[in-house]
Amino acid sequence: MKTGFDNEKYLKMQSEHIKERIGQFGDKLYLEFGGKLFDDYHASRVLPGFAPDSKLRMLMQLSDYAEIIIVINAADIEKNKVRGDLGITYDVDVLRLRDEFQQKGLYVGSVVITHYSGQNSADQFKAKLEKKNIKVYLHYTIEGYPANIPLIISRDGYGKNDYIKTTRPLVVVTAPGPGSGKMATCLSQLYHDNLCGIKAGYAKFETFPIWNLPLKHPINLAYEAATADLNDVNMIDPFHLEAYGITAVNYNRDIEIFPVLNAIFEGIYGENPYKSPTDMGVNMAGNCIIDDDACCEASRMEIIRRYYATLNKMVQDGASENELYKIELLMKQEKISTDDRKVTVACRQRAEELGVPTAAIELSDQQIITSKTSDFLGASAALLLNALKYLAGIDHDVKLIKPEAIAPIQDLKVRYLGGRNPRLHTDEALIALSLAACHDDNARLAMEQLPNLKGCQVHTSVMLSEVDVKIFKKLGVDLTSEPVQTSRKKY
Secondary structure, eight states, rough: OOOOBBBHHHHHHHHHHHHHHHHHSSSSSEEESSSOOOOOOOOOHSSSOTTTTTHHHEEEEEEETTEEEEEHHHHHHHTTTTEEEEEEEEEHHHHHHHHHHHHHHHHEEEEEEEEEEEOEEEHHHHHHHHHTTTEEEEEOOOOTTTTTHHHHTTTTGGSSSSSOOOSSSEEEEESSSSOOOOHHHHHHHHHHHHHHTTOOOEEEEEOOSSSSSOOHHHHHHHHHTTTTGGTEEEEOOHHHHHHSSSEEEEEEHHHHHHHHHHHHHHHHSOSOHHHHHHHHBBOOGGGSSOOHHHHHHHHHHHHHHHHHHHHHHHHHTTTTTTHHHHHHHHHHHOOOOOSSSHHHHHHHHHHHSSSSOEEEEEEESSOOOEEEOSBOOHHHHHHHHHHHHHHTOTTTOOOSOHHHHHHHHHHIIIITTOOOOOSSHHHHHHHHHHHHHHTHHHHHHTTTTTTGGTTEEEEESSSSOHHHHHHHHTTTEEEOOOOOOOOOOOO
């Protein structure tokens, strides 16, 4: 994939812009940090060249200025809400985030439990954090929020919340996921700081939608596809257009809440320093695109991947038809179909010819390799071995793993572990390959090609097991699957 984004320019420009915004307010800036900090793979897919940890690296450049507040909603603790990408609950993720930040040399000042109303699980989590010497603050539910402005900016509203003690000029407010109360935490702090005579400001860091790209730019459409489950809609910011005569893109939730924010700012300061929701943002990503065509093509492929992901979720009862309809509409707007993804077409054609589960991968040189299910290997495991042989320059007919080495593994799976499928999954095939590499040069050469699979495109004719999905993810492969289940289990 062609590079379309200048990551080094982004790191430099973004950190400098945040420093400027701190200076604009005087003593302190509360920066609401949306999206993923450690592993923003969506951004790296639609902005080829954007490193998944770019936002973290940018923060590390500001480590002397910054401290971090991690926010979690008490209701999410109560219902054990799970991060879909990691499979861990939000309360566990708070501890993971804290450890990750501190290992990178970033200072985590405290944890805030928002929407608190005496939940027992929240009390237990608070006690658990305090045993680890982590400062914990409580922010309460406010009746009529966000419309009841007089109550919100009073001693019975924000005034009732614990005042978070901070020591650095940049306070980054982040959370395990959306709906955690990041913005309300920032605004509550502005209220308290104002009472204490501290000059503080607020800004928002969201990578998408990119405000200075057209509304229907593929990058912004890909963001809509990624948030189809949240029903986010990109819109022209009417407040920005009225104030400056400049067209800027934002999304519906920020535009809808801006009149409320405007009233809150006026209630705290007497005036709002921002004339539009776009003004509140500090994102510089749009200024670091160096090949728009490459980013457009990458974004179109991302929309198709999101379409397949939603189809798969629907089969598993994890998505609504409305999500699918929205992505189908985005595909029509961009005039694309699943046939525009070459690897998808190759996989489907192979499956129609053979009548068995198949898989296909598009490598970095645009070569497409296919595979099928056999007596020994599942289609995904066979695909990895076929691709590694091609990359290592090994003849296709060479057996990297001898059949006599596979048979004992199959026997273990079926006879001793009670499995029904004797074929090797991707993880099992890679373990067998690593063992073969101890005494076989071809296997060793093939193993050495694993890093070259990163960023490659894969499509399978059936939905994969969780094990296979995780292996492709660890290899950095972009995977899609036809919405066809092969498992007998329906529960």
